[in-house]
Every structure is written in structure tokens, then in C-alpha cells.
Amino acid sequence: MILPRKDKDTMKTILSAKDLCKTYSNGSVMQHILKNLNISIAEGEFTVIMGSSGSGKSTLLYALSGMDRPSLGTIYFEEQELSHYSNNKLAIFRRDHCGFIFQQNYLNDTMSVLDNILVSGLLVDKDYRAVTRRAKELLRRVGLDEGIDHKFPTQLSGGEQQRVAVVRAMINAPAILFADEPTGALNSQNTDHVLDMLTDFNQNGQTIIMVTHDIKSARRAERILYLRDGVILSELKLGQYAPEDSKRHQRLKDFLTEMGW
Numbered sequence: 001m002i003l004p005r006k007d008k009d010t011m012k013t014i015l016s017a018k019d020l021c022k023t024y025s026n027g028s029v030m031q032h033i034l035k036n037l038n039i040s041i042a043e044g045e046f047t048v049i050m051g052s053s054g055s056g057k058s059t060l061l062y063a064l065s066g067m068d069r070p071s072l073g074t075i076y077f078e079e080q081e082l083s084h085y086s087n088n089k090l091a092i093f094r095r096d097h098c099g100f101i102f103q104q105n106y107l108n109d110t111m112s113v114l115d116n117i118l119v120s121g122l123l124v125d126k127d128y129r130a131v132t133r134r135a136k137e138l139l140r141r142v143g144l145d146e147g148i149d150h151k152f153p154t155q156l157s158g159g160e161q162q163r164v165a166v167v168r169a170m171i172n173a174p175a176i177l178f179a180d181e182p183t184g185a186l187n188s189q190n191t192d193h194v195l196d197m198l199t200d201f202n203q204n205g206q207t208i209i210m211v212t213h214d215i216k217s218a219r220r221a222e223r224i225l226y227l228r229d230g231v232i233l234s235e236l237k238l239g240q241y242a243p244e245d246s247k248r249h250q251r252l253k254d255f256l257t258e259m260g261w
């Protein structure tokens, strides 16, 4: 299900955006949130987007993932231009190629853990037994014990709930996992758990684009993009995460200081 990591030299662009603009109008005032922004994401890459609150990080993530449409500009997923898609085709693109996690887990409290995952999985694959098997494999892989499948979300801790949300996002083996502040509501230990999962998926080839304002979370990424005034101001290449890399944290801190974070 998960592709082996590609050689960095042969990595191809999976998602790119050119001259992306997003403008909101609040009454008579036009707010330019994204201003001719350009971005390119390589297959298998773990990219983090940082920037101060209100700088447009979520807006960018939603435009890139087809959850929202840019005001101007083009977005390419592989060779296909998303702006030409109808709403229906865009929904199918999200269903087939994107996984999402947010600060809130958005699990359905009236369904079991397994059913929460199956609802997403069965949209793409009608083979109930195969989807159930994959769901159970993923739950074990993220360290959730046998027996959790039939529990309800309210019976789990916040950290366990978020891990279920990650499994739900991964059930269709998305080409890209989009994460908007996924550790924002978690304590330190649960943050580590979720970050370990993301690192594990990425080291097995998963493309991840994550918005965060947490240095500990950002440190996991291979590349940090810093957003300011609607454009990507600068980028830091950190390379693949290794827990023992003591210089990594300082490099990231220095970069953020330079950005005026």
C-alpha cells in the first residue's frame, strides 16, 4: 500500500501552484491573503508551512488540497490542472488522492472507531473485508490495541482519538496527507505519538504537507516554508528527520528568528 521511499534525485513534483491568489472581501474591503504565491511539492516529501497567525497557512493548505478554490492562479496535481475541475470532479480528486487531519479530530461520536474509518474507506473501495483488514492493520501500526475497534470515540483519550483520525486519513492510501495543526490540541506525549506516526509514514514514502506553529512538530519535516504577507518568504531544508540530530532544532530556531517569528 505504501510505496518505498524514492531516491531523492529522482523525486518528481506531485503538486505545484503558480501565481496563487486568494482574496476575501469583507464588505467594501478587499483582503489579499495569498499574493502570486508559487510552491512545488515533491513526491514523498514532508513539507511544513509556518508563519504567524492569520498569515494564510490554512488558506494555502485548503487551496492546494482542492477544499477551496483560489481566486487566481493554477494548481497542478501531477499533470492535471485542478482549476479546470468541476466541483464534483474536485470532490472525487479529494476523495481519491487526499487525506486530511485537523486540530480537531472530527470523529463521529455515534459510530465505533472502526466504522468511523470504514465510512471513508468504503467510499473508495467497496470490498468491506479488505477495507476492514487495512483499517485494523493501520490501527495496530499506530499503536492502538486490539479491542479499540468497537469502542466509541468518547471512550478514548484525546491522543487516541487523533490517532484514529490519522488512520481514517490514511485508509485510502492518499497521494498526499494534508495536516492543519494536527498536534494543536494534544499534550506533549500525544504530540510525540502523532509525530512519530507521521515520521513513520513519511519514511515509507508518504507525501505530507503540514501547517504548524509548533517547533517540535516542524522539526520532523524535511523542508520548512515560511509564509508572510501572502508569499513564501523563505525556505529551510532540514533533510530527513533523525532523532539524534542535535543541530536540527537549533537550525530551525535560527531560521525562525531570522524570519521574525
Ligand SMILES: Nc1ncnc2c1ncn2[C@@H]1O[C@H](COP(=O)(O)OP(=O)(O)O)[C@@H](O)[C@H]1O
Pocket: 024, 025, 026, 031, 033, 051, 052, 053, 054, 055, 056, 057, 058, 059, 060
Ligand atoms: N472565509 C473567509 N472569509 C473572510 N476572511 C477569511 C476567510 N478565511 C480566512 N480569512 C482571513 O484570511 C486570513 C488568513 O486566514 P488563515 O489562512 O486561516 O490564517 P492562518 O491559518 O495562517 O492562521 C485571516 O485574516 C482570516 O481572517
Ligand SMILES: [Mg+2]
Pocket: 057, 058, 059
Ligand atoms: Mg490556520
